[in-house]
Amino acid sequence: MELYERSAAQLGKMLRAKECSAVEIAQAINDRIVAVEDKVEAYITLAGDQALEQARAVDAKIAAGENLAPLAGIPIGIKDNICTKGVLTTCASKMLYNFEPPYNATVVDKLLKQNIVCTGKLNMDEFAMGSTCENSYFKKTKNPHDLDYVPGGSSGGSAAAVAAGEAVLALGSDTGGSIREPASYCGIVGLKPTYGSVSRYGLVAFASSLDQIGPMGRTVEDVAMLYSAICGHDPMDATSVHRDYPDFASGMKDDLKGITVGIPKEYYGPGVDEEVKKAVMDGAKMLESCGAVLKEISLPSTDYALSAYYIISSAEASSNLARYDGVKYGYRCENFDSLTDMYEKTRSEGFGDEVKRRIMLGTFVLSSGYFDAYYKRAKLLQKQIADEFAQAFKGCDVILTPTSPSTAFKLGECTDDPLKMYAADICTVTVNIAGLPAISLPCGKGANGLPIGMQLIGSKMSEATLLSTAHCYEKAVGGFGPVPKLV
């Protein structure tokens, strides 16, 4: 097995046993990037030299006998909406094509302190708006399982890099499914943590009340390790939660005795492909065989979730993205004859179509005369959806649903049909609206040979249970399959 195919947990053990060096690992990832990146196109900015430097520092620490964090020396890619000091952070937008933040996101500081090796900045849908990664200003990332297909989005670069072995782990961000959906399309594991458990400081905001940074990896254990490394209260983020966080990677159980899995019928409706339903139900049976009890439940407000999500997220986005005005940083149009003209041209030229669509939608729903009919009602619905989940969790420990109604789209399939793309979020948005944690796991393949994902949803701060359940499933199915060859 090549080094780039190994998990973070395995590589960590090898490093400590001195079976390989951090530089060898970093070099293996760099070589893999050289071999497949022109096919996959996962990265916007590569940091190969810096990665080797960081790896050398880790080797020096190992040689000096220093105690290292579990992820020390592990090559990790970072989604390009997470600020990295002095390194381009573009949000895959022309608007920030030249933006180098003078600060690190809190999660980046945390990881650097734990001596991780940063492979570079990963492609995404512009400002995290999209489900295919095709809304990037720079490039279209491909699905490593079939290069004619999208990797999903918006954390498409993160999912593709991890799936292709171009990074061992990656950070993504999830506002309505942006970690889970690409994880599902690319056949990897992605966790959207409880809102408030990972600091948002330095995550370029899309929808502040829904955004959450989370880990993506090829095994549940790896995802648990990365989650442990980034969670925790941050005084720089007023919405981050004070609580004790366990070491998630070491606390995982071996069976699912005492676990009740809720199956909400609303998530298996006519909009979901039959092959997806079947794969997820097979997953349910596998959970049952590990000792879990299955229970049909109902979450009746699910049908309204997509509308509520697009209203709330677009409203917040219209405000969050107003700061890109050409005044202080980023793109500014070349010729203008007044301040208003400069604003209009800068924003017309700097943003892509999907971003503009959402800014217009958000501006509309916040406008005087429409606020009550849209934003206010969406917020009421948000509360109703959250209450329904809270009620459901009185009768079950986790809820099992498909991650996406289908396998990955073909490239270009929804470029002209935004509503079709929005519908792909149907199973994931409720989780963000209710602020819950959820994990996507591979559960088989479709007729086209592309991965299918299933989603486990937990109550707030129940990541330990989620990860434990996911880990049992992974062991029961004998792992999630190899990294595609691509060469």
Next chain:
Amino acid sequence: MEYEVVVGLEVHAELSTKTKIYCSCKNSFGSEVNSNCCPVCTGMPGTLPTLNEKVVEYAVRMGHALNCSINRICKQDRKNYFYPDLPKAYQISQFDIPLCEHGYLDVILDEQGNTKRIGVTRIHIEEDAGKLIHEDRFSGSLVDLNRCGVPLIEIVSEPDMRSSAEAKAYLDTIRSILQYLDISDCKMQEGSIRCDVNVSVHPKGSDKFGTRCEMKNVNSFSAAVRAIDYEANRQIELLEAGGTVQQETRRWDDMRGQSYVMRSKEDAQDYRYFPEPDLLTIVLEEEYVKQLKNSIPELPNAKIKRYMTDYALPHFDANLLAENLDKAELFEEAVHIGGCQPKNLSNWILGDISRILNEKNIQLQDTKLTAQKLTDMVKLIEKGTISNTSGKTVIEVIMFEDKSPEKVVKEKNLAQISDTSALDAIVQEVLANNPKPIEDYKKGKTNVLGFLVGQCMKASKGQGNPAILKELIERFIQEA
């Protein structure tokens, strides 16, 4: 036709907290351009605000001082608009649930201390924006972001004022309360208090208000008076000429003494307020709010009334003393030591002491004057040991040297001469040199006596006891 003027005011006061409202930058004025700001207050991508709790404390104290009810659960909202001095393109403010609301302020309007109650609609917290700088050497505008994130409270009044004088009294009282609470520097020239003025007029006797205009860019309280008077006249002239007042926002140009239309009602901006998702709901414990209420000191109006009733000071004196806490404290301490007339203490504080402070451009705490020294000196005057004129010499010394008034009197030989034998010669000489006034006096013009006493005081170098001099003069003239 006679018209009634209706005025409502929105006062923005910068709070003097150590740090800014949402980041840890120093809250200070006068730093080098764009040197006192950080990624948070300049709204860089990915940064987040965290609320400075001191700002809430200061605002709640102001709320208590203005008799408001405090919303112990309230939120912050985003006010969205584009302008280069607003780097996030939204201002974090409070929309439908302000921290404080439904208050009032009693404003003293006349010499008798009669008051009028002005309603306070609300007080909310918000962040200040940066500043645009225009320089000749540069064709566009430059932006200074140092002021971004400076904490502000906005105090909104009801349209309860009926003249510019009432508005001025309201503004002066607001300022002195801010000073009493020590929550704002109140430096007009640094823009730490600004106000927007709403004016309408209607025929006297009618209970229906006219259409109002809002004036922005009013940068001093005296400018507010000018702006209100100008606007009231403009509207009255418009109505008299058969026109109607349009609801609009106008910009006050204090240099020209005129206002100009900024935007009409149709162009009113839609700020698309919505709850700020990056900040948590503000929740204040009842006990904490009570504690802040108990921390409110005696406020200027109460002080003025107390000085008028307890110490029989005229409104003029009471008002001037209350306007400056240092002076009020000196006065009260001196009164407390006792042994002299409060009015005499007030005269010295508001007279020579204030004059000296002004001349030297210093504060009371920059001097060596104590309440004890002041009462000791006034007692010497009241007992007749020194004259009022000698007091002027004494005060100059005791304000800046560690000497008691008695010592100064001794050193400078200022003791008043009450010994008639010592004063005889002086009186005789003055009378000999002034035959005309003596004639006048004899004809019944007794007011020349003052002139003659003055001449004798002059001749005695201020040391003659004027009462005794007066007695001697009268006796000599009658004996002559």
